[in-house]
Amino acid sequence: MTTPAPSQVATRMAREVAEQPAAARRTLDHLLPQRERLRSLGAGRRRVLMVARGSSDNAAIYGRYLLEVAAGVPAGLAAPSVATHYGAHLDLSDTLVVSVSQSGATAEIVETQQWARRCGAATVAVTNVAGSALAAEADVALVTQAGPELAVPATKTYLTQVLALAVLADALGADLGDALARVPDAVASLLDSDVTDAARALASADEVVVSGRGLLLGTALETALKLEETCLRPVRGYSYADLRHGPISVVTGGVLAVLVAAADGPLAQPMEELADDLRARGARILGIGGTTAFAGRCDVHLAGPDLPEVVAPIASIVPAQLTIERLARDLGLDPDNPRGLAKVTRTDAP
Amino acid sequence: MTTPAPSQVATRMAREVAEQPAAARRTLDHLLPQRERLRSLGAGRRRVLMVARGSSDNAAIYGRYLLEVAAGVPAGLAAPSVATHYGAHLDLSDTLVVSVSQSGATAEIVETQQWARRCGAATVAVTNVAGSALAAEADVALVTQAGPELAVPATKTYLTQVLALAVLADALGADLGDALARVPDAVASLLDSDVTDAARALASADEVVVSGRGLLLGTALETALKLEETCLRPVRGYSYADLRHGPISVVTGGVLAVLVAAADGPLAQPMEELADDLRARGARILGIGGTTAFAGRCDVHLAGPDLPEVVAPIASIVPAQLTIERLARDLGLDPDNPRGLAKVTRTDAP
Numbered sequence: 053m054t055t056p057a058p059s060q061v062a063t064r065m066a067r068e069v070a071e072q073p074a075a076a077r078r079t080l081d082h083l084l085p086q087r088e089r090l091r092s093l094g095a096g097r098r099r100v101l102m103v104a105r106g107s108s109d110n111a112a113i114y115g116r117y118l119l120e121v122a123a124g125v126p127a128g129l130a131a132p133s134v135a136t137h138y139g140a141h142l143d144l145s146d147t148l149v150v151s152v153s154q155s156g157a158t159a160e161i162v163e164t165q166q167w168a169r170r171c172g173a174a175t176v177a178v179t180n181v182a183g184s185a186l187a188a189e190a191d192v193a194l195v196t197q198a199g200p201e202l203a204v205p206a207t208k209t210y211l212t213q214v215l216a217l218a219v220l221a222d223a224l225g226a227d228l229g230d231a232l233a234r235v236p237d238a239v240a241s242l243l244d245s246d247v248t249d250a251a252r253a254l255a256s257a258d259e260v261v262v263s264g265r266g267l268l269l270g271t272a273l274e275t276a277l278k279l280e281e282t283c284l285r286p287v288r289g290y291s292y293a294d295l296r297h298g299p300i301s302v303v304t305g306g307v308l309a310v311l312v313a314a315a316d317g318p319l320a321q322p323m324e325e326l327a328d329d330l331r332a333r334g335a336r337i338l339g340i341g342g343t344t345a346f347a348g349r350c351d352v353h354l355a356g357p358d359l360p361e362v363v364a365p366i367a368s369i370v371p372a373q374l375t376i377e378r379l380a381r382d383l384g385l386d387p388d389n390p391r392g393l394a395k396v397t398r399t400d401a402p
Numbered sequence: 403m404t405t406p407a408p409s410q411v412a413t414r415m416a417r418e419v420a421e422q423p424a425a426a427r428r429t430l431d432h433l434l435p436q437r438e439r440l441r442s443l444g445a446g447r448r449r450v451l452m453v454a455r456g457s458s459d460n461a462a463i464y465g466r467y468l469l470e471v472a473a474g475v476p477a478g479l480a481a482p483s484v485a486t487h488y489g490a491h492l493d494l495s496d497t498l499v500v501s502v503s504q505s506g507a508t509a510e511i512v513e514t515q516q517w518a519r520r521c522g523a524a525t526v527a528v529t530n531v532a533g534s535a536l537a538a539e540a541d542v543a544l545v546t547q548a549g550p551e552l553a554v555p556a557t558k559t560y561l562t563q564v565l566a567l568a569v570l571a572d573a574l575g576a577d578l579g580d581a582l583a584r585v586p587d588a589v590a591s592l593l594d595s596d597v598t599d600a601a602r603a604l605a606s607a608d609e610v611v612v613s614g615r616g617l618l619l620g621t622a623l624e625t626a627l628k629l630e631e632t633c634l635r636p637v638r639g640y641s642y643a644d645l646r647h648g649p650i651s652v653v654t655g656g657v658l659a660v661l662v663a664a665a666d667g668p669l670a671q672p673m674e675e676l677a678d679d680l681r682a683r684g685a686r687i688l689g690i691g692g693t694t695a696f697a698g699r700c701d702v703h704l705a706g707p708d709l710p711e712v713v714a715p716i717a718s719i720v721p722a723q724l725t726i727e728r729l730a731r732d733l734g735l736d737p738d739n740p741r742g743l744a745k746v747t748r749t750d751a752p
Contacts (some may be wrong), residue, residue, distance in 0.1 A: 099449075099494060101476075105643060117481060120487040126451075126497070128478030132643065133616045137668040138471040146448060146496070147476070160643070259636060266483045281651060286609060288638055292509070293455060293482065301631060301741055318487040393649055399725060 055280040060146045063192035065203035065282075065380075065387040069373045073210050073240035076366075078197035078210040080219070080232060091190050093174050096222050097148040100128040101173070103164045104152040105276060107206040107393055108178075108213060111272035112152050114365045115217035117212065121267065122362050124227035132160050134138045135167035145172035150220065153177075154201070154209040156184025165189060178352050179218045180209045194220065205282045210274065211239070212319040214366045231363045238357040242370040249352045250371075251378040253338050257308030261335075265292035265402065268341075272312045275340075275372040279310075282376050282390050283383060292319070307336035311350075312368055313342030317361030324349060340371050413745055415553035415632075415737040419723045421752075422558050428547035429562040430569070437573035439542050441458050443524050444574050444666060447498040450477040450525070453514045456738050457556040457627060458528075458563060462502050463620035464715045471617065472576035472712050482510050482561070485517035495522035495570075500570065504559040506534025515539060526565045530708030532560045542674075544570065553738040560624065562590070565714045581633035583712045586691045588707040592720040593742040599702045599727040600721075610635065611685075613676065614662040615642035616669045618691075621715045622662045623720040625690075629660075632726050632740050633733060642669070655684035661700075662718055663692030667711030674699060690721050746750035 053157060062070075100119050102112035112129055119127040129147070134140045153161040156179035159162035165186060177190035180198050187193035187307055196212035221227045254260060260279065264272025265376035268329075273394050278290025303309065309330045313323040320343050326350040327337050339346055341356020341364065354375070380387035444450075445624075447517035450469050454460035462479060469477040480499070484490045502510040504531035515525055515536060528538035530548050537543035546562035565585060572578045604610060610629065614622025619641050626639025653659065659680045663673040670693050677687050677699040689696055691706020691714065704725070707717035730737035 098493070099442050101478075109644075117484065120481065120484045120492060124491055124493075126492045126494065128451075130617075131470065133669065134467065134470045136631075137616060138674075139668075141474055142476045143468060143474075144476065178560060265479075284651065286638065287637075288636065294459075301634065318489075319483065350475050361615070 054214055063203065063377060063381070063387050065205055065377045068201055068203055068208050068369070070243055071199070073209050073236045073368065075198045075208045075212050075238040076215055076239055077385055079215050080236070083194055083216055083219045084195050086192065086194065087219065090176065090220055093176065094148050097174055098146040099128070100148045100150055101130050101144070102150050102152065103130045103161055103168070105132070105158065105161065106209045107274055108152040108154060108209060110270045110274035111210060111217060112269060113273060114222065115150065115212055117267045118218060118221040118226060118362060119224065122228070123221045123224045125224050130164060130165045130359055133222040136268070137162055142171050147173045148176060149173040150176045150178060151186055151190070152213055153186050154206055154213070156181040156186035162186050162189070168374050176214055176220065180212065199328040205278055205387065207282070208303045209285060211342055211366060212318055212370060218363055218366060222225035226334040226362070228362060231360055234343065234359060235363055235366050238359045238367045239370055242355070242357060242367060243352055245374055247354065247375040247378050248298065248370065250354055250375040251382050253308055253336060253352045254375065254379050257336070258306035259305065260287045260308050260310060261295070262287060262289045262310040262312070263292050263295050265322065267317065267361050267365055268312050268314055268319070268368060271368045272370055275310060275312060278372065278376050282387050283385060284379050284390060292322065300329070300333070303330055303333045303335050308338055309335045309342070310338045311342070311347050312340045313356070314361035314364045315341060315343055315356060320346070326401055341368050365375060413553065413559055413727060413731070413737050414605060415557060416725045419553055419557050419727065420593055421549070422561050422720065423586045424588040425548045425558045425562050426589055429565050432547050433544055433569045435541065436544065437569065438571055439533070439584035440526065440573035442636050443526065443542055444498050447524055448476065448496040450475055450498045450500055451480050451494070452477065452500050452502065453480045453482060453511055453518070455482070455508065455511065457560045457624055458502040458504060460620045460624035460627060461560060461563040461567060463623060464564055464617060465500065465571065465617065467574060467617045468568060468712060469574065470572040472578070473574045475574050480514060482514045485514040486510055488604070492521050494518055497523045499523040500526045501526060501536055501540070502563055503637070503658045504530050504556055504563070506531040506536035512536050512539070517697045520585060526570065528563055530562065555628055555737065561716060561719060568713055568716060569625045575710070577710060581710055582713055583711055584709060585716050588709045591718055592707060592717060594722055595721045597704065597706055597721065597725040597728045598731055599687055600704055600725040601732050603658055603686060603702045604629070604725065604729050605732055607686070608656035608659050610637045610660060611645070611653065612637060612660040612662070613642050613645050615673065617667065617711050617715055618662050618664055618669070618718060621718045624719055625662060627662060628722065628726050632737050633735060634740060635728050642672065650679070650683070653680055653683045653685050657685040658688055659685045660688045660690070660694070662690045662722070663696050664714045664736070665691060665693055665706060670696070671711055691718050
């Protein structure tokens with residue numbers, strides 16, 4: 053039996069990245085009709101609390117900003133150990149708790165959802181597995197239609213989670229109009245991005261930092277996490293503000309800064325200024341998305357989606373996914389099975 | 403005029419670290435009598451939202467856990483750009499917003515507090531400057547009594563912020579009993595920690611990660627931030643769970659893991675297990691605090707405070723401060739004026 057060379061067959065990760073337009077279409081078709089149920093469930097609840105870890109946590113960060121910015125609903129991220137280890141009793145009778153887990157089987161997330169119900173919360177599960185414990189026990193299950201994901205790095209399950217959270221925000225008051233319907237085509241149009249130079253810039257960097265802000269912060273953190281997990285390189289992900297608040301002092305020559313930006317919105321111009329500052333400190337810039345002026349400040353630039361800022365983060369991860377898959381192969385790694393990662397993550401030892 | 407060699411005079415940072423027992427006593431004396439006003443202000447408010455950046459954000463993370471775990475009050479961290487850039491309108495009439503800023507002058511934090519008032523929140527400012535905008539505009543100002551802090555790295559202002567948040571939690575229902583009163587002596591007893599080996603271990607590491615969990619998470623993140631800002635070394639700070647959820651795969655030989663733990667509480671044993679796991683991957687362990695069994699797993703260990711977990715984080719930062727001050731000098735850096743940092747941080751360009 054011969055094993056084909058990596059260049060001869062697409063990796064599973066590459067195939068799953070390419071399936072995303074279809075996965076997004078199926079997910080929209082499946083979830084948009086559930087908005088009425090979500091509206092009913094959310095009626096009388098004053099805020100949303102997200103429960104997630106890892107890539108799902110990065111999706112939840114987008115969900116949090118979108119709910120606050122576009123739906124006017126106070127939102128935040130739960131600290132699962134408050135439930136699982138401290139067993140705190142909080143009054144969550146005014147709260148809609150949204151638990152996000154690709155497998156729906158991560159014990160910590162399932163336990164935290166059970167705790168939230170005991171605390172009086174209404175619950176929504178966002179998961180890719182219809183029969184999972186998380187889905188079965190939630191008041192409403194938003195089951196993403198990514199199909200089975202075989203590569204360890206979450207790609208189509210992440211993108212459809214982010215999409216599900218946008219559907220939730222739309223149901224709870226964000227008027228996303230026809231922007232959601234434009235997402236699948238926007239994802240498709242990014243699939244033929246030429247990531248050769250981006251992968252090369254990452255391969256030659258001494259150190260990598262990733263930053264974004266506001267609605268795009270989750271995308272930046274997901275880019276950092278995927279880069280670290282898939283390419284086994286230490287990468288630091290920072291919010292724009294946290295980066296400026298101190299760690300920017302360690303940015304010097306040899307650093308590659310990956311900046312993820314939107315083409316519109318109140319943070320588009322601050323991201324241009326961040327690029328200027330980082331360049332002045334000697335960093336090279338790999339930019340994804342942003343304004344034309346932002347693109348002009350980048351040493352290497354990948355186009356972002358043609359979507360407004362409120363939904364851009366659903367698609368903005370695509371150029372990063374392509375770059376990371378390519379970089380892993382360039383480094384002689386198998387993007388489908390990075391060392392030391394299991395598909396269902398256990399936070400605690402058994 | 404001759405400049406004395408660094409070894410001949412204590413740095414400002416070292417002096418300010420040593421002032422902390424007195425600063426803690428003054429702060430307790432000043433703030434404990436304000437608990438009744440805090441209780442009145444919090445009456446009818448269902449949750450607490452913290453507003454902070456940088457070191458203050460790390461203090462706020464402790465405050466969030468303490469409020470949920472010990473006072474049963476749902477708490478979370480605000481995303482300031484939701485206020486300052488997106489100008490979202492949220493109904494915060496059920497919310498107590500706690501803004502934390504050493505200077506009380508960080509524009510982003512002051513603006514976010516003003517936004518919170520417009521959204522109907524009751525407001526508490528935690529700051530070291532009595533006449534600051536943040537203090538003047540809050541319903542209740544908790545002014546920490548650290549005195550002027552001249553070294554750029556926040557030490558006594560951070561410790562007294564954390565203490566102020568514990569006073570707030572006590573007022574809102576956490577029964578901290580006499581534990582608060584024991585803090586100043588516990589801080590004092592840590593000041594003569596021998597940090598020689600700890601600084602040496604950090605100096606010789608190829609890479610440093612810092613981790614902690616639950617009530618101690620803020621201490622771990624503050625340790626990472628201070629190490630990065632003061633010693634100009636890239637350091638990654640992770641929650642225990644986030645570390646396990648992926649980035650642990652890049653931990654190999656050459657990594658020094660700094661683990662901050664409590665001697666009691668539900669996370670004491672998981673921290674022992676984390677130390678085992680990291681050692682099995684080839685990392686060396688610098689431990690601060692924790693159980694006796696935890697200490698036995700560390701290559702280098704610094705004692706933590708003799709305090710219960712709920713208030714241990716007020717003092718657990720002290721061994722880290724001493725180590726960082728020493729490391730900076732060992733590296734030939736000036737701990738009082740690390741490159742590229744200003745005392746009042748501006749998040750956005752003017």
